[in-house]
Amino acid sequence: MQRTVSTIDISKIPSSIAVLVGEARVYNSSCSETAQTFFIEGKDRFYLKMHRKGALLREYQMTCFLNRHGLAPHPIVYEAESNNDYLLTEALPGEDGISGGHLEEPRKLAAVFGESLRELHSLSGEGCPCNNRTAEMLKEIDDKMASGPGDTAILAEGKLRAFKKMSEMKHIALDDTVLHGDYCLPNIIMENYRLSGFVDLGYGGIGDRHHDIFWGIWTLNYNLRTNSYRDIFLDAYGRSDLDPDRLELYRLIAGLTG
Numbered sequence: 001m002q003r004t005v006s007t008i009d010i011s012k013i014p015s016s017i018a019v020l021v022g023e024a025r026v027y028n029s030s031c032s033e034t035a036q037t038f039f040i041e042g043k044d045r046f047y048l049k050m051h052r053k054g055a056l057l058r059e060y061q062m063t064c065f066l067n068r069h070g071l072a073p074h075p076i077v078y079e080a081e082s083n084n085d086y087l088l089t090e091a092l093p094g095e096d097g098i099s100g101g102h103l104e105e106p107r108k109l110a111a112v113f114g115e116s117l118r119e120l121h122s123l124s125g126e127g128c129p130c131n132n133r134t135a136e137m138l139k140e141i142d143d144k145m146a147s148g149p150g151d152t153a154i155l156a157e158g159k160l161r162a163f164k165k166m167s168e169m170k171h172i173a174l175d176d177t178v179l180h181g182d183y184c185l186p187n188i189i190m191e192n193y194r195l196s197g198f199v200d201l202g203y204g205g206i207g208d209r210h211h212d213i214f215w216g217i218w219t220l221n222y223n224l225r226t227n228s229y230r231d232i233f234l235d236a237y238g239r240s241d242l243d244p245d246r247l248e249l250y251r252l253i254a255g256l257t258g
Contacts, residue, residue, distance in 0.1 A: 002225055003027035003039050008048070014079040015047065017088050031186065045091035046076065047199075056085035059202035061129040062181075063089060066204075072197045092196040097185030098223050108193050109185075110220055110229035114236030116188055116195045117216055122240075123178045125206045133181065133207030134173045134253075141166070141256045151258025154218075154251060166252040173208045174247060183212040184219035209210055213237065214254055219236040 006028035010018045024042025031037070035051040049056060056078065066072035080086075094100065101222040102109050125131075141163070144150075150159040157165075180187065181203025189196040216237075219228045234242065 003029045006038060008038060010256065013048075013050075014081065014086055015088055016065070016077050016079060020046065020076070020088065021045075021048070026246050029207060034233065039091065047073070047089050048093055049087045049089075051085050053080055053083055053085055056080075056087045058130055058204070059200070060087050062204040063087075063199075065180075066120075066123075066129055066198060066201065068127075070197070071120060071123075071195075072201060073199065089199075092189040092199070092257065094189050094191030094194075095194045096199075097188045097190065097219075100190070102190060102193065103224065104225050105193070106229050107232055109224075110232040111236040112190065112193050112195065113185065113188065113216060114233040114238075115218065116198075117180075117183060117212055118237045119195070120198065121177045121209050121212070123176035125178050126212075127175075128178055128206050132175060133179055133203075133205045133211070134170075134175050134235030136205075137207075137211075137253050138170060141253065151255040154255035154258060159256065162255055166249065166256060169249045170242055172243075173249060174246070175206050176207060177207060177209040177212075178204070179207040179209070179212050181207070181211070183215045185223050185240070208246060208250065209241060210243065210250040211253070212248040213242065214247060218254070 004027060006026050008021060008026050010021065021040055022042060024040045026038040029037050029039045035049055038048045040046040040048055060075055060078040063072045063075045067074055073092050075089050077088040097109065116154055145163065155162045156212055180198055180201065187200045216233055217230050220229050220233055
């Protein structure tokens with residue numbers, strides 16, 4: 001994970017977080033155009049994320065849920081103030097999937113990436129705070145149809161043809177799996193290729209496993225600059241639950257929500 005030395009104005013963050021930050025070293029590790037993320041290294045190690053008000057509530061809820069299953073960091077403080085949300089979590093041991101040398105052994109990386117997703121999807125959804133992810137995605141598509149071309153890198157057939165095909169297929173989606181929601185290599189933390197947990201869970205909830213599978217295939221191709229490790233990932237995940245039609249549906253949904 002990329003980090004640059006930074007500072008935080010203690011007077012402008014909630015006191016419940018400021019007291020924990022103290023004199024620790026602060027690094028900016030933001031990778032989003034809208035949210036700010038800081039790595040805080042002192043006696044303890046934390047990540048602090050700041051975003052507009054309400055934007056981090058789902059991430060907090062899903063982090064709590066997966067932390068209870070040992071698959072996410074401990075959420076230490078969540079504060080929603082008048083204009084901003086703040087989420088402070090522990091830093092998991094290890095580095096993300098594109099850091100710490102993990103890209104140096106792509107076959108091993110792809111296998112662990114698939115095995116880790118299977119572990120996540122094997123969880124019971126009981127007590128999951130966020131449900132009906134497919135319905136949320138379809139509403140997002142409806143809201144976006146009047147603007148932008150969609151993700152043209154995903155939708156080679158164009159937005160209108162993709163929307164027509166998606167509309168004809170959407171009935172086959174199943175909301176029966178605990179999703180990460182943004183399953184990409186920067187959002188899995190590993191220590192020497194062993195899973196420590198998942199981060200950036202703001203799009204998680206109960207949905208169709210093929211959403212995560214599609215993005216898993218996509219990120220391996222994007223970060224490794226080849227699609228050669230797709231089959232390793234799918235074999236490690238397990239092909240028994242893989243439906244090519246639903247995978248195609250979630251390609252379309254991904255492109256239309258992009």
